[in-house]
Structures are given as C-alpha cells and as structure tokens.
Amino acid sequence: MKITVDVYDMKERFVAMDRDYYTFEGLESLLDYYDEIDENMELDCIAICCDCTEYGEGAACSFDDLINEYGYKYPVEEWLEDNALEENEFDNDLYIDSLVERLEDETTVLHVANGNYIVFAF
Known part of the structure; x- marks a missing residue:
C-alpha cells in the first residue's frame, strides 16, 4: 500500500528518524523535485540525507559550511x-x-524559497 505525503508528513518522518536537517521550505523544494521525477517514489529520508544538503538560515548547515565544503570550486x-x-x-x-x-x-542545486540552497552530492 502506498500513501501520498505532503510536506508536513515529510517533516514528521524526518524528525522521527532524527534527520531534521531541512527547513520547511527546503522540504517543500525536495517534495516538488522528487514529485517531478516520479510522484510514486517511495520516501526514503536517509537516502535523501545522503543525496543532498540544505545550506542557509535555519538549516543544519550554514552558508559558511557551503563555502568550507565547496569553496575550492571557486x-x-x-x-x-x-x-x-x-x-x-x-x-x-x-x-x-x-x-x-x-x-x-x-550538480543539481535547488533554490529554496527562503533563500537557502539544496546541493546534491556529486
């Protein structure tokens, strides 16, 4: 059986798995992104956390972390x-x-509505 999740369900599942790394707006961006790929995709919080990181205000990683991790690219x-x-x-x-x-x-970079960025691992 499959269920459709919304951003509130995603937030609850990430929190339940101790993976509350994304802002609400970041989760909205991720939901839109994955729905575009396959709206029947199974939600796998751990895989998402391995695939991408949100940087910015209210996220687990700051913009300074973005610079520290990827600044060598520029x-x-x-x-x-x-x-x-x-x-x-x-x-x-x-x-x-x-x-x-x-x-x-x-790589794929999602521009989040709150000004943050979600960067996919490459």
Whole structure:
C-alpha cells in the first residue's frame, strides 16, 4: 500500500528518524523535485540525507559550511580577480551566488524559497 505525503508528513518522518536537517521550505523544494521525477517514489529520508544538503538560515548547515565544503570550486581569490575587486570589497552574499552558479555546472542545486540552497552530492 502506498500513501501520498505532503510536506508536513515529510517533516514528521524526518524528525522521527532524527534527520531534521531541512527547513520547511527546503522540504517543500525536495517534495516538488522528487514529485517531478516520479510522484510514486517511495520516501526514503536517509537516502535523501545522503543525496543532498540544505545550506542557509535555519538549516543544519550554514552558508559558511557551503563555502568550507565547496569553496575550492571557486576560490575567493579567483572570484575577486574575476570581478576586479580588492580583498576589502569582498561581499559574502555575492560570492555565495557565484559559487552556487559554479556548482550548478556540476550538480543539481535547488533554490529554496527562503533563500537557502539544496546541493546534491556529486
């Protein structure tokens, strides 16, 4: 027997499995993403947690974690040079946007309604 889950059901299941890593908006993005692939897909919280990470406000990982984990894909020095900026002109938000653009060339990145990003492992 299969049941249809909504984002509230997903939240409950992630919490029950001690995997409350995603914001509500992040779960909405994931539900939309997986429904697009196959609306009859079985919900596997652990597989989702292995496949992707949400970065940003209210998520288990911060934007600093995103930079620490993927910054090597677009080093700050290279970003500054590409944008003809000095080190003292560094803008964290603009850098994160540029880093995410680079990541989108290599993997799936979901833009969450709350301004966070969900990055799929690659």
